[in-house]
Amino acid sequence: MRTVCAAAQASLLKSIQQNVATKQQSAVEVTQAYLQQLKSVEGQVHSFLTVNEEHALAQAAAVDAAIARGEAAGPLAGVPIAIKDSICTAGLRTTAGSRVLDSYLPPFDATAVARLKAAGAVLIGKTNLDEFCMGSSTENSAYQVTRNPWDTARVPGGSSGGSAAAVAARQCAAALGSDTGGSIRQPAHFCGVVGLKPSYGRISRFGLIAYGSSLDCIGPLTHSVEDAARLLNVMAGPDSSDATCSKEAVPDFTAQLQPVDAVADKCLAGLRVGLISQTIGEGVAPGVMAAVNGALQHLQQLGAEVEEVSLPTFDLGLPAYYVLALSEASSNLSRYDGVRYGQRASDDAAARDLRHMYANTRGAGLGPEVKRRILMGSYALSAGYYDAYYKRAQQVRTLVQQELQAALQQYDVLLCPTAPTPAYKIGEKNCDPLAMYKGDLMTININLAGLPAVTVPCGFTEEAGVQLPVGVQFVGRMFEEASLLRVAHVYEQTAGVAGSAQPQVVAGREQLVAA
Amino acid sequence: MGRRAAAAAAPAAAAAAADTSVAQEYEAVIGIETHVQLLTRTKAFCSCPNQYGDEPNTNICPVCMGHPGSLPMLNQEAVNLAIRAGIALNANIARRSKFDRKQYFYADLPKGYQISQYDVPVCSAGFLEVDTPEGVKRFGITRAHLEEDAGKNVHGGADSLSGSSHTLVDFNRAGVPLLEIVSEPDMRSARDAAAYGAELRRICRFLGISDGNMAEGSMRCDVNVSVRPKGQEQFGTKVEVKNMNSFSNMQKAIEFEIERQVSLLQAGRGAEVVQETRLWDEGRQETSSMRTKEGLADYRYFPEPDLPDLEIMEQQIEQVKASMAELPVAKRERYLSLGLPKADVLILADELATADFFDAAMAAGAPAKAAANWIMGDIMAACKERKMGMDGLAITPGALAEMIALIEGGTISGKIAKDVLPRLLDGEGNAGVKAFVEKEGLVQISDESAVEAMVDAVLAANPNQLAQYCSGKTKLAGFFTGQVMKESAGRVNPGLMNKILMKKLAAAAAAAAEAA
Secondary structure (H helix, E strand, O other), X not given: OOEOOOOOOOOHHHHHHHHHHOOOOOHHHHHHHHHHHHHHHHHHHOOEEEEOHHHHHHHHHHHHHHHHOOOOOOOOOOOEEEEEOOEOEOOEOOOOOOHHHOOOOOOOOXXXXXXXXXXXXXXXXXXOOOHHHOOOOOOOOOOOOOOEOOEOOEOOOOOOHHHHHHHHOOOOOEEEEEEOOOOOHHHHHHHOOEEEXXXXXXXXXXXXXXXXXXXXXXXXXXXXXHHHHHHHXXXXXOOOOOOOOOOOOOOOOOOOOOOHHHOXXXXXXXXXXXXXXXXOOOOOOHHHHHHHHHHHHHHHHOOOEEEEEOOOOHHHHHHHHHHHHHHHHHHHHHHOOOOOOOOOOOOHHHHHOHHHHHHHXXXXXXXXXXXHHHHHHHHHHOOOOOHHHHHHHHHHHHHHHHHHHHHHHHOOEEEEEOOOOOOOEOOOOOOOHHHHHHOOHHHHHHHHHOXXXXXXXXXXXXXXXXXXXXXXXXXXOOOOXXXXXXXXXXXXXXXXXXXXXXXXXXXXXXXXXXX | OHHHHHHHHHHHHHHHHHHHHHHOOEEXXXXXXXXXXXXXXXXXXXOOEOOOOOOOOOOOOOOOOOOOOOOOOOOHHHHHHHHHHHHHOOOEEOOEEOOEEEEOOOOOOOOOEEEEXXXXXXXXXXXXXXXXXXXXXXXXXXXXXXXXOOOEEEEEOOOOOOOOOEEEXXXXXXXXXXXXXXXXXXXXXXXXXXXXXXXXXXHHHHOOOOOOOOOOOOEEEXXXXXXXXXXXXXXXXXXXXXXXXXXXXXXXXXXXXXXXXXXXXXXXXXXXXXXXXXXXXXXXXXEEEEEEOHHHOOOOOEEOOOOOOEEOOHHHHHHHHHOOOOOHHHHHHHHHHOOOOHHHHHHHXXXXXXXXXXXXXXXXXXXXXXXXXXXXXXXXXXXXXXXXXXXXXXXXXXXXXXXXXXXXXXXXXXXXXXXXXXXXXXXXXXXXXXXXXXXXOOOOEOOHHXXXXXXXXXXXXXXXXXXXXXXXXXXXXXXXXXXXXXXXXXXXXXXXXXXXXXXXHHHHHHHHHHHO
8 A cells, every 4th residue: 555645656646547447446535535635734734725525526436437337547537636726617616816706606617627627637626826826925815825734834835835735735636736937836846846837838728817828827736747747648739719729749748757767877868957047146045056956966967967058138037027927917807897707896886887896896806916916017008108118028028038949959958946945934025025026036937938847846955943845947948848857757756855755744644645 | 763863862962062161161081990890600709609689698608708717719700801801992911910909998898808909900001992973082991900899788777878777788799800990081071981981881791791780780980070271281180970870870970070170160169179089969960079088098008918910821812812702893893894874883783682683683694774674673662662682582583584585575565574573573483484474374465366356356346436546536546555455454465466456447547538
């Protein structure tokens, strides 16, 4: 009997799927075990906004029934997956962390969710996030503050903090997040899990509640690189409901992921790795840098050639990102007006005329960070400012993109920390929006360029006597997730970090959940 | 025909009179923005039916309702119709254009923005030529761009917005594809504007771009009107006039607006002409201010990130070209080349259903002039009476052609044809007009001996009249003609009968003279 949190397990999803497919364990049993774990730690972690208990068990029963009928088990048969609450699930409350969508029931499944379901996955619940994905700590949720499973006094990161915490706390086998400027990778780093942001357009955005449409990506948060590849396999590919979804051919992303015992000594020989100069040095916590350096040394031992590469435009990305993302957000959030769905202000003034109905609905339904971003985005798009802000930012975006692409001609992968610090204390930064924005420096340029990137645990740093995880970020070429994941997988399977320690909330509970 | 043409010209003449009073000192400058609902099967960005008049909020989905997470997918048919319009309007078709978001809040606008095209429209720099009594005029087309329609607010509890207690929104129209066609400020009279609008509608209808129904709102014209002293180059302050549901209303609204502005200028109150939107009130026959300071509206346009650039390939344009129906102007030229008078041509080529009927009748062998006369005469009268287009009649163009052939071949008389046409219009002759008239016993009697026998019988039955005739009362020839017609129930071949009758009467008269 293995445990859910088995050390350096290449693929938890594969073992669950195989158990279910071969009837060693029913999907219902797996789901029940995860639901039990979910509930037992939820009081400490607060990662879920909605637990889908009844439907999850029904879905699991349906998976079991299909297998009993002799139907082929799907690639995710019986795998309990949590979905970030910015991703629409048909008939299952989806709030985007906002009061304005408090009791909103989407009429359709996001394409990514529909594909997970078709593959046999069980939707265990909807996870907490910063309201409309606007934040880096999940403190901007209108509902609750999610705690970091490694230290419940700290944030899980954000905006996919609920998903990262839920995976780390073993409340689900894997989770979906969304990443506009680092919202999958940064919480993966804070919570010690794997977070993959695929190339822009690799996974359909249909059903992802839009924040910055030209940057938004759905991606997995998992226990291993192979698990991320398995989820990507299921979700990737063209979609007739999303015009920005790529028609690029979808390879088997697990094909290049060899078992660890088949990995040769110098298996990364010839691999050219570029360490982005602008992401190291001043401003990066020593513990983070030490862990990243450890990863670099390990890659070198595997035969990779590591060099520093300087990207002079790197620092320009942050302001450009905030202009573009917020401009798009100000427009994307206009639809929350109380007319057709969601919460509507019903006070006397709102009942009097349309203007007051709008003002009071949005005034009450949207949180302070969301309002701040709508204001900034509206300002940037205003007549007379468009050229100075939006247009300029687009030009910067092109430069950043060109420079990253040029570097990826020279190097097979680029490497950098995911964020300058490990998880910080709840309340530490949320009173200083600018400091919070700066934490996105290492991830946002990747979104501006649309490139795929994966964060993989690479070590720990001690802060105030607590071990906190650190994740290193690998950046790949456009639509070359397969080779990016191969490098990340080899690193993960040989570095001895994954599974070497357990978060506070699951310590001592390893045996609770069998898989 | 002459009468019809004169009737058609009458309102134009009245308008010309109105224009001349203004024309003495001032000149109007008019430009028109026309929103045309495209005749696609489905909406612009989702697969909901594009269907007017259905139960409110039945043709809606998460996309056109702006639900969270929904995304637009461009309807290629809308693009093809835009290309078609661009070609018809002699415009440049952008090989690469893009969509933008036009942002404002209104209850009928689900997403809080309208997907439109801002700085790179799909069509630009075209023109449209209009046949006016003063000759052919060319009006520039600045641009035509694709966008989506909004829903429709229905105010409840009162007849108009003011005083209404609540508002209901019908989103069936939300997301219907529109082509906004913007003209240059090239028109100088209300008549010009109406002629431009009518030709634009004709193009839309003939090419299947839109049904151009102003009353249902599938074609909506916003008119920009300004006036300036003649000879002045600089434009006056322009006023936008909306809410006209027909071209005659549009013409009246423009005339009213020109007069209003000119009177203000003449009274030295030019400052009171302000940039504003005014609504035409059909009941009161005047325009009234809806909102001012429009220059301040900031739509915060930016490129639509949910849609890739709109790329149009050469091949796609060629395909659209190849599938294009005949333009109204080409139709008119073709009809003129058949030798038809211009007045006829303008009538026949005004409505597509009429032109199609006429063309099909000719294809079935009908001579142009005869077909034109029947169509413009009895058939149009029937359409008017039945309040339907020519495509609403049951008669086939082939039946009309056959009827004309039967007249020309002497099988039926023109009189019989006129009598029998109402039944043919109901489709009774569609299986063969000849068989129908034979069955009904309406075939003309052209057999010489039969006609002779009938004439003899009539002469024999009316000895007194015959005697009078023979004594010099030759006017009585008409009496005999009528009698024979009556006896034959109108079926006798009039030419033949006349020839035989005259011969017999002459013989009788000669015999009487000899006897005397």
